Amino acid sequence: xxxxxxxxxxxxxxxxxxxxxxxxxxxxxxxxxxxxxxxxxxxxxxxxxxxxxxxxxxxxxxxxxxxxxxxxxxxxxxxxxxxxxxxxxxxxxxxxx
Numbered sequence: 001x002x003x004x005x006x007x008x009x010x011x012x013x014x015x016x017x018x019x020x021x022x023x024x025x026x027x028x029x030x031x032x033x034x035x036x037x038x039x040x041x042x043x044x045x046x047x048x049x050x051x052x053x054x055x056x057x058x059x060x061x062x063x064x065x066x067x068x069x070x071x072x073x074x075x076x077x078x079x080x081x082x083x084x085x086x087x088x089x090x091x092x093x094x095x096x097x
Contacts, residue, residue, distance in 0.1 A: 030066040067096040
C-alpha cells in the first residue's frame with residue numbers, strides 16, 4: 001500500500017458553494033464595536049461612549065448578548081471610578097436584558 005492520497009471519481013465534481021447569509025453580518029458590526037470599546041478601557045470616557053453606542057445599536061436591531069456585555073463593561077468602568085450611583089443606575093438597566 002502506498003501513502004499517496006488518491007482522488008476518487010466522485011470527488012472531481014465537488015465544488016464549494018458559499019452563500020451569503022445576511023443574518024450573520026448584522027451582529028458583526030456590534031461585535032466589532034464592542035471589542036473596540038473594550039480595547040479603550042484605559043480611557044474610561046472614550047470606552048463609555050463606545051459601549052453606549054453598542055447598546056444603542058443593539059436596542060435598534062433587537063437585543064443580543066453584545067448589549068448585555070456592553071452594559072456589564074459600563075458597570076465595571078463605573079465601579080473602577082467608584083461612581084456607585086451610576087453603577088446602580090446601569091445595573092437596573094442590565095436587569096432588563
